[in-house]
Amino acid sequence: MAPSPSGTPRIAVVGGGIGGLATAAFLDRAGLSCTVHEQAPAITEVGAGLVLAPNAVRLLRRIGAMDRLRGRAVPLDVGWEFRRWADGRVLSAENLAEACERLYGERTYAVHRADLVAAVAAAVPPGALRLGRRCTSVSVRGDGAELRFADGSVVGADVVIGADGVHSAVRAAVLGTEQQTPATYSGICAFRATVPAERAPDFARRPAQTLWIGPGHHLVHYPVSGRRAVNLVAFAPAGDYTVESWSATADVEEFLAEFAGWDPRLQDLVRHAGRPGRWALLDRAPLTRWSRGPVTLLGDAAHPMFPFFAQGAAQSIEDAAVLARCLADDPGDPAAALRRYERQRIARTTRLQEVSHARAHVNHLPDGPEQEARDAALAGADPLVANGWIYAHDAEADPAAV
Structure with a gap:
């Protein structure tokens, strides 16, 4: 050639x-x-929200994507906020507003995937995309x-x-x-949905990444789209569900049924979701x-x-x-x-x-001694520091470090 x-x-x-x-x-x-x-x-709105930690943010800033996300990406004040499934009791929480930039030079943001794709696509030269x-x-x-x-x-x-x-x-x-x-099916499926901010409970509209953890399930929520919507992603046993596709959907009733018996406030949040997406998580060895x-x-x-x-x-x-x-x-x-x-x-x-x-x-432990030990460990944990090997990394400056 x-x-x-x-x-x-x-x-x-x-x-x-x-x-x-x-x-x-x-x-x-x-x-x-x-x-x-x-x-x-066409490049269309696919998926829902995601969290951008400092290791991604510092790179996106270098191609101008963070400027384009201004007003759309939500800087998180609280992260790793673990709540107990039955009553919403906070097991631990991280003050990102005070610590994240001090430790890693960047904040952590929540963003809608479509906004991120558009911001990165704007850095691609005209004519490069077919x-x-x-x-x-x-x-x-x-x-x-x-x-x-x-x-x-x-x-x-x-x-x-x-x-x-x-x-x-x-x-x-x-x-x-x-x-x-x-690729093999993991036995876990995921639900994803967004809730308009005006229909979401107060606790879900905060600039916080919250994880509700319980037997066999967990659910994460945070605001996206300039806090005009709340993103939900939840994980549950897949049963015989094996569809791995961003376009597959479920009914809100199916979503609610997976979290029957959980804190009523969480049920109320899920109830206001639009038609949720649902996909099976694939597992592949490294x-x-x-x-x-x-x-x-x-x-x-x-x-x-x-x-x-x-x-x-x-x-x-x-x-x-x-x-x-x-x-x-x-x-x-x-x-x-x-x-x-x-x-x-x-x-x-x-x-x-x-x-x-x-x-x-760890997230899906049934109630019992192992779950109680996990909850006690969460109360004394500092995940922002413990995961410094992830967040402090600058792929351009020190690519070989792990």
Whole structure:
């Protein structure tokens, strides 16, 4: 394959979600261009809220996304507010307003996913995003690769970045279909919904990230969209439910039934939700490698993780920043740059996959001695400090640290 006329690598990004768009933005900041191939015909409002911790915020600020989120992202005054399921008693809470910026140089924010996607997309150069482009396979050809699309077209590239999620089509080019560890159903499903602020109880409108924990379930809520709505995400036993899709929905009655017997205030909050989304959480063991020659993986395609540490989007953004720097430092040898990217990222993301996985058991303990010991431990915990290895990390300044 002939190199690009400029001598810089032709970079194809598969997937136009947060990770893929952030990759394009950081590549542009590093002086490299790319084409982002997204299968959807339009970038639309998908998903609900997410929490942006300092490790993501400091990177988003460098591509101008935090300026674009002003008035939409909600700075949290309180975080890690754990409440008991039956009566809402506060087990522990963290004063983010006072401590977060002092410790880590940035606040923690809650944001609607659509607002974040729009803010990151605004940092992508015009013309870089191609919509309605579903990649079906990637083949390594010498020093380059070929991408095949559902419409029959074929595109050559010097670098292919698979930012196409847990069902990645690019992953087979890295691992080979026979070597891929199949995703398994975790036995947990998630509900997501938003409640208009005017219909939400006072306790849910506060700038706080609150986690209600109880037997087999937990529910998280925080304000988004400039405090005009409250985001809910809840986790419950999946039973025989195995649909893993952002577009799948449930009834409010199903959502309420999962939290029958919980604090009436929480029931009231759920009752005012619109039609909730519902999806099964997939479980995948950490990969031991992400790259093969000119092809690599990023975000959920490389390291899908349970959302219990609110780091899925953040780790995609960290990946994007490190990958862009590695390619900019060695544009003449993309394969070496991708290997360096993998070495700098894989230990950190593997650790986060593991701790996120373990959190499900802790949050869902049935009432009894183990639950009482957990609650006592929460009362004496300082999660903001204990998780400093997550929040203090600057992926551009110290990418190898975990």
